[in-house]
Amino acid sequence: MVNYNQEGRQKLWGKYSKDIPGDHYFLTFSCILGSFYPASETMVPGIYDLLDVNWKTQYESKSGWSCCTAIGYHGDIMPIEATLLTVARLWSIAQDAGMKVITPTCVTSFGTYCECKELLEQEPDLRKKIKRLLKETCDREFEIPEYLAHVSDIYYHHREKIKKHFQYGLTEAKTGRPLQVVDHIGCHYSKLFADKYSLGGSEYCEVLSGMVRAWGGENIDYPERRHCCGMGFRQCMIPPNRGATLSNVYKKIKSMVPFNPDLILTNCPGCQVFMDKEQWAIYEVTGEKYFIPVLTYQELAGLLLGWDPYDVVGIDAHTVPVEPFLDKIGIVYDRKKSMHVEKTGSCDE
Amino acid sequence: MKDPYQFCNRDENPGEKIWDDINRHLEELSSNEIIALYYRLRDACTIAGGEVYYPNIRHLHATPFEREKDRREQRRWIQDKKCLSDVVEWYREARDKSCIWWLENHIIAKHSFSSCMSCGACTALCPAAEFYDFSPREMMTLVQEKNEEDIIEFLKSEKLWYCHQCGSCKTKCPRQNSPFGMISSLRQLSQLKGYHIESLRGRQQYFARHLWGGNLWNRACTLYFRNPLPDIHQDFGPRFATYFHHKEEFMKRIGAHPDMDGPYSGRKVAPATLDELRRLWLAGGALFLWSLIEEAAQKQAQDMNVSIDEYHLKVKTEG
Numbered sequence: 268m269v270n271y272n273q274e275g276r277q278k279l280w281g282k283y284s285k286d287i288p289g290d291h292y293f294l295t296f297s298c299i300l301g302s303f304y305p306a307s308e309t310m311v312p313g314i315y316d317l318l319d320v321n322w323k324t325q326y327e328s329k330s331g332w333s334c335c336t337a338i339g340y341h342g343d344i345m346p347i348e349a350t351l352l353t354v355a356r357l358w359s360i361a362q363d364a365g366m367k368v369i370t371p372t373c374v375t376s377f378g379t380y381c382e383c384k385e386l387l388e389q390e391p392d393l394r395k396k397i398k399r400l401l402k403e404t405c406d407r408e409f410e411i412p413e414y415l416a417h418v419s420d421i422y423y424h425h426r427e428k429i430k431k432h433f434q435y436g437l438t439e440a441k442t443g444r445p446l447q448v449v450d451h452i453g454c455h456y457s458k459l460f461a462d463k464y465s466l467g468g469s470e471y472c473e474v475l476s477g478m479v480r481a482w483g484g485e486n487i488d489y490p491e492r493r494h495c496c497g498m499g500f501r502q503c504m505i506p507p508n509r510g511a512t513l514s515n516v517y518k519k520i521k522s523m524v525p526f527n528p529d530l531i532l533t534n535c536p537g538c539q540v541f542m543d544k545e546q547w548a549i550y551e552v553t554g555e556k557y558f559i560p561v562l563t564y565q566e567l568a569g570l571l572l573g574w575d576p577y578d579v580v581g582i583d584a585h586t587v588p589v590e591p592f593l594d595k596i597g598i599v600y601d602r603k604k605s606m607h608v609e610k611t612g613s614c615d616e
Numbered sequence: 617m618k619d620p621y622q623f624c625n626r627d628e629n630p631g632e633k634i635w636d637d638i639n640r641h642l643e644e645l646s647s648n649e650i651i652a653l654y655y656r657l658r659d660a661c662t663i664a665g666g667e668v669y670y671p672n673i674r675h676l677h678a679t680p681f682e683r684e685k686d687r688r689e690q691r692r693w694i695q696d697k698k699c700l701s702d703v704v705e706w707y708r709e710a711r712d713k714s715c716i717w718w719l720e721n722h723i724i725a726k727h728s729f730s731s732c733m734s735c736g737a738c739t740a741l742c743p744a745a746e747f748y749d750f751s752p753r754e755m756m757t758l759v760q761e762k763n764e765e766d767i768i769e770f771l772k773s774e775k776l777w778y779c780h781q782c783g784s785c786k787t788k789c790p791r792q793n794s795p796f797g798m799i800s801s802l803r804q805l806s807q808l809k810g811y812h813i814e815s816l817r818g819r820q821q822y823f824a825r826h827l828w829g830g831n832l833w834n835r836a837c838t839l840y841f842r843n844p845l846p847d848i849h850q851d852f853g854p855r856f857a858t859y860f861h862h863k864e865e866f867m868k869r870i871g872a873h874p875d876m877d878g879p880y881s882g883r884k885v886a887p888a889t890l891d892e893l894r895r896l897w898l899a900g901g902a903l904f905l906w907s908l909i910e911e912a913a914q915k916q917a918q919d920m921n922v923s924i925d926e927y928h929l930k931v932k933t934e935g
Binding site: 298299305306324330332333334339344345349378389396400455499500504507511513544547550581610611 | 707831837844862870886
């Protein structure tokens with residue numbers, strides 16, 4: 268490393284970096300994460316409070332929550348104008364609340380917010396039309412937000428501050444070995460507007476690996492690190508198409524296995540679902556039992572903070588059991604709290 | 617069913633029996649009765665420990681009852697012309713124009729294509745191309761050649777529906793094209809013109825219209841937490857089945873709001889919020905698109921001599 272020109276590297280890295288404000292976050296929630304790993308959402312306010320930042324979300328009935336409609340857009344049942352209006356409404360509520368940074372928990376929402384921002388900035392007539400329709404239909408006004416930050420950007424930005432509260436590190440308790448982590452960033456974070464909106468662009472995925480390094484682990488750059496998980500919206504959610512999703516997960520898992528990862532860390536709710544759950548399908552179809560634990564970055568932070576794995580982090584939602592990973596780190600937990608132990612007598616499968 | 621309200625006094629749990637009864641007797645009910653009954657059931661609540669819970673939502677989602685209510689209610693919204701907009705008019709007129717006109721005028725198509733040098737970088741990276749007979753490179757060539765008949769053939773094909781919408785192609789295109797944006801635009805066009813029902817995977821849009829569209833219209837989300845049933849998603853494994861069957865208990869434990877009032881996952885969306893969103897989706901052309909998907913499906917079901925619910929099951933499971 269000493270042979271490199273550090274100043275030049277720093278300057279070059281600026282191209283792959285983004286401006287993340289330290290405060291005033293408006294939190295928007297995800298329908299995929301809320302459906303499959305809801306604790307990864309309910310923990311975010313806890314982190315924002317821990318960071319002592321100003322943040323808000325949608326509580327009032329008139330200004331209530333809606334999803335961003337991005338699954339419908341990429342699933343081809345929403346014209347772009349309907350999605351633009353839905354997103355404009357969410358931004359309008361955030362701006363009414365005085366929060367300047369929109370922070371979605373979902374990578375698909377993030378990608379869609381970026382696409383909406385780009386379209387509205389580049390198309391003045393479209394911007395006028397969406398503003399007019401939002402005003403006419405629900406008497407709301409909005410401005411294109413200055414900052415879009417995925418919640419993982421916020422965790423990354425504050426990673427050292429979060430670490431100060433940790434009870435555990437990302438190391439093996441018995442040996443002190445840094446745990447080997449493969450990350451999966453999610454295409455709609457890293458590929459849609461790579462240089463402008465994502466940390467590290469599509470090539471130098473930094474948002475999760477930066478957390479991993481800061482929290483004591485080591486990152487593995489395996490060959491298919493950037494390959495799509497195959498979620499594919501209509502591919503995963505319309506049952507006869509699921510084979511495409513499974514095939515892509517299998518490709519990724521086969522590529523990472525030679526590096527003996529201790530953990531797969533995900534950024535995107537959809538990727539989390541299929542990197543976790545399709546490991547069972549791979550086992551059923553091929554007999555190959557990988558069972559590499561898959562965590563969201565919110566879950567990893569929650570576990571290292573010492574939050575209860577069952578009552579707060581919600582590890583029962585996982586198809587691949589998380590308990591062996593807890594044992595590696597030395598996290599203390601009460602196995603009897605596991606829903607799987609309570610209902611089936613075992614939390615192994 | 618003589619009295620549709622017989623089982624559902626607002627403050628009482630209607631019991632399990634009512635759900636089969638409603639689904640079996642839908643044809644006997646007027647639109648007013650179906651719509652009123654649905655909302656009466658949806659809004660019936662119980663209060664325990666200071667928390668408000670809506671026990672009927674779980675029984676209403678993704679049922680023939682909900683789909684029929686949506687068809688009739690959305691038809692009314694469109695007929696009443698409340699918030700119909702220039703967006704809807706634009707899409708209505710686009711139906712009668714050529715595919716080439718669409719490529720030159722639809723905003724997503726315009727933003728997705730400048731010129732293609734057919735390098736194939738998009739196809740080399742494409743996760744769909746790896747496992748399907750699909751090539752974004754061929755699709756971009758087709759678009760560049762602007763042959764109306766060839767584009768129509770593509771709009772009727774299975775290939776149109778293989779793209780995963782991941783955007784891997786967009787990142788690496790040396791000319792900043794976006795094949796994934798282009799295919800998204802062409803899928804809209806296929807449905808506007810009714811070509812989607814010519815392919816097995818295009819027909820699946822009828823399932824999508826009621827899955828995602830039903831969730832949006834009734835719960836303001838594209839995915840409702842009770843959607844992924846373990847019987848259908850056996851690939852998720854036995855731990856998922858255990859989790860799913862105790863999901864409500866799990867969600868409450870970690871602080872979420874399954875079919876409850878509250879800000880977190882599973883929350884019941886307030887009627888005022890839903891009303892606002894519906895007006896946006898009408899103005900934004902979503903209801904118009906859904907009505908076209910519905911119309912095409914009804915016609916094809918008739919041609920196949922099956923009921924619309926049998927058709928729904930068929931497109932959800934075939935392939």
